[in-house]
Amino acid sequence: MIQYDVAFIGSGHANWHAAVALKQAGKSVVIIEKDLLGGTCTNYGCDAKILLDGPAELITRMNHYANAGVTATTTVDWPAFMAYKHQVIDALPNQMAQAFDQLGIDVIQGSGILMGDHLIQVGKQVISATNIVIGTGQRSKRLAIVGKEFMHDSREFLNLPELPSHVTFIGAGIITLEFASLVMALGSQVTIIEHGDQAARGFDAQHVGKLITQMEANGATFHFGETALAVDVTTDGYQVTTTSGLSVATQYVVDATGREPNVTNLGLENAGIHTNQFGIEVDDHLRANGANIYASGDVIAKLQPKLTPTATFESNYIAGQILGATAPIDYPAIPSVLFALPRLAQVGVTTATAAADPQRYHTQTIPFGQLFAFEYQNDTTAEVTAVMNTANQLVGAAVYGMDAPDIINVLTLITDQHLTGSDLQRLILAFPTATQGIIDTLVPLLQPTATTAE
Numbered sequence: 001m002i003q004y005d006v007a008f009i010g011s012g013h014a015n016w017h018a019a020v021a022l023k024q025a026g027k028s029v030v031i032i033e034k035d036l037l038g039g040t041c042t043n044y045g046c047d048a049k050i051l052l053d054g055p056a057e058l059i060t061r062m063n064h065y066a067n068a069g070v071t072a073t074t075t076v077d078w079p080a081f082m083a084y085k086h087q088v089i090d091a092l093p094n095q096m097a098q099a100f101d102q103l104g105i106d107v108i109q110g111s112g113i114l115m116g117d118h119l120i121q122v123g124k125q126v127i128s129a130t131n132i133v134i135g136t137g138q139r140s141k142r143l144a145i146v147g148k149e150f151m152h153d154s155r156e157f158l159n160l161p162e163l164p165s166h167v168t169f170i171g172a173g174i175i176t177l178e179f180a181s182l183v184m185a186l187g188s189q190v191t192i193i194e195h196g197d198q199a200a201r202g203f204d205a206q207h208v209g210k211l212i213t214q215m216e217a218n219g220a221t222f223h224f225g226e227t228a229l230a231v232d233v234t235t236d237g238y239q240v241t242t243t244s245g246l247s248v249a250t251q252y253v254v255d256a257t258g259r260e261p262n263v264t265n266l267g268l269e270n271a272g273i274h275t276n277q278f279g280i281e282v283d284d285h286l287r288a289n290g291a292n293i294y295a296s297g298d299v300i301a302k303l304q305p306k307l308t309p310t311a312t313f314e315s316n317y318i319a320g321q322i323l324g325a326t327a328p329i330d331y332p333a334i335p336s337v338l339f340a341l342p343r344l345a346q347v348g349v350t351t352a353t354a355a356a357d358p359q360r361y362h363t364q365t366i367p368f369g370q371l372f373a374f375e376y377q378n379d380t381t382a383e384v385t386a387v388m389n390t391a392n393q394l395v396g397a398a399v400y401g402m403d404a405p406d407i408i409n410v411l412t413l414i415t416d417q418h419l420t421g422s423d424l425q426r427l428i429l430a431f432p433t434a435t436q437g438i439i440d441t442l443v444p445l446l447q448p449t450a451t452t453a454e
């Protein structure tokens with residue numbers, strides 16, 4: 001039996017950052033992975049998604065000049081573009097394997113099953129480890145309806161060989177709004193079937209409303225309060241029906257009804273590890289058994305957004321703990337971005353929380369797309385809603401517009417570091433740029449009051 005200082009189950013961001021840090025600190029390390037090295041983000045998530053989104057973003061930005069004498073006539077040869085995606089993304093696991101090899105990190109291909117506090121079985125092999133980190137991530141939920149075999153999840157969508165003329169999405173969450181925006185920009189029609197009354201819960205409701213209005217103006221059809229019942233094959237594609245009798249003719253169906261943690265067949269019961277519907281329960285040191293077994297990333301039952309930067313933060317935190325640090329985990333402000341067209345972003349206290357607690361919070365909307373139209377490339381509906389506490393500190397923000405992903409990073413810095421108007425005023429920022437106008441507008445709003453800061 002091989003003995004390691006640390007064994008990692010899963011090779012996504014939740015684990016590999018810690019594996020590298022611990023190996024570099026002199027620990028013996030093994031990564032057990034049953035699929036491709038790098039996990040969801042690298043192979044089936046963020047990276048493939050943002051690569052495929054590139055031309056759709058450019059087309060959307062060009063369309064902002066439709067009333068200014070500029071016509072976008074881009075064509076995307078989808079099969080050729082998909083071949084480019086494969087060329088870039090499919091090379092990543094091998095690059096990771098080489099990097100691990102050079103560092104001296106062992107990789108075992110297979111499913112890891114806990115056999116106790118220190119033992120993991122992988123196939124016929126059993127390894128022993130002083131510390132174990134479970135970073136097994138999440139998988140797509142799949143609806144158990146008639147014709148479920150004709151539906152596709154996000155992995156399959158990101159490998160689409162041909163661009164369908166019509167796509168039906170079940171669920172109006174993050175994945176649907178991102179993928180629907182992408183294929184619409186390239187010319188496909190979309191229908192979205194959501195059983196609730198809201199899309200993209202967690203993002204600013206007004207911004208989600210603006211996004212839906214924009215997507216409808218671009219041709220999308222949304223059906224709320226509709227539950228998918230069956231998918232049937234027709235002569236020229238599929239027919240999706242709902243319990244109320246709605247029927248949609250389509251070429252491709254995406255089941256994007258949420259994600260669930262990978263906690264089954266892991267032998268968690270052999271190490272006294274508890275789970276709930278959101279994942280593995282951990283203490284404030286991310287320990288799953290109160291001692292030597294940690295959980296990291298998407299598989300944790302947590303309130304924080306299940307995102308790559310959160311997984312990376314937890315991975316680095318666990319490496320620190322194994323190397324002797326003792327402080328409980330203290331998350332910084334965490335931004336979330338919905339890469340629809342246009343983008344939505346969110347950090348800190350939400351506008352919904354602020355509206356429900358006017359004694360503690362006040363908000364200010366900055367319609368920066370109108371104020372600085374030429375700097376923001378005619379993205380005239382773009383806006384920020386800033387959330388301040390009674391000390392006039394920025395404690396949250398919601399952004400709508402194409403530049404939201406980068407703007408939210410700057411607002412995250414201001415929120416996390418409690419920067420005041422005076423702090424911002426003494427900066428010299430590049431001009432004309434996407435963030436400078438917003439920061440200028442924030443300066444008078446973030447002047448400290450006598451109230452004690454939070």
Ligand SMILES: Cc1cc2nc3c(=O)[nH]c(=O)nc-3n(C[C@H](O)[C@H](O)[C@H](O)COP(=O)(O)OP(=O)(O)OC[C@H]3O[C@@H](n4cnc5c(N)ncnc54)[C@H](O)[C@@H]3O)c2cc1C
Nearest residue numbers: 010012013014034039040041045112136137297298307308
């Ligand atoms: C379509 C899509 C788009 C996304 N876009 C973004 C984005 O734009 N920005 C963002 O921040 N986040 C995004 N995410 C979320 C992001 O991918 C995850 O938060 C991130 O991958 C979590 O990392 P992880 O290491 O916890 O899990 P994962 O990356 O899922 O890694 C878990 C690994 O564990 C392996 N595994 C599971 N069970 C076992 C076992 N028993 N034995 C061995 N190995 C096992 C799996 O095969 C997998 O490789 C997206 C997700 C999806 C699906």
Ligand SMILES: NC(=O)c1ccc[n+]([C@@H]2O[C@H](COP(=O)([O-])OP(=O)(O)OC[C@H]3O[C@@H](n4cnc5c(N)ncnc54)[C@H](O)[C@@H]3O)[C@@H](O)[C@H]2O)c1
Nearest residue numbers: 171172173174175176194195196228256257258306337338
């Ligand atoms: N930009 C990003 O950061 C990003 C992008 C993609 C994915 N992700 C990850 O993936 C997760 C989102 O995945 P998602 O979009 O599948 O889930 P989600 O939870 O955001 O949305 C699922 C939607 O499906 C609906 N739904 C559930 N069952 C249904 C049914 N039977 N019929 C109709 N609608 C139904 C839900 O009401 C919900 O609106 C995120 O939490 C994150 O972890 C992140």
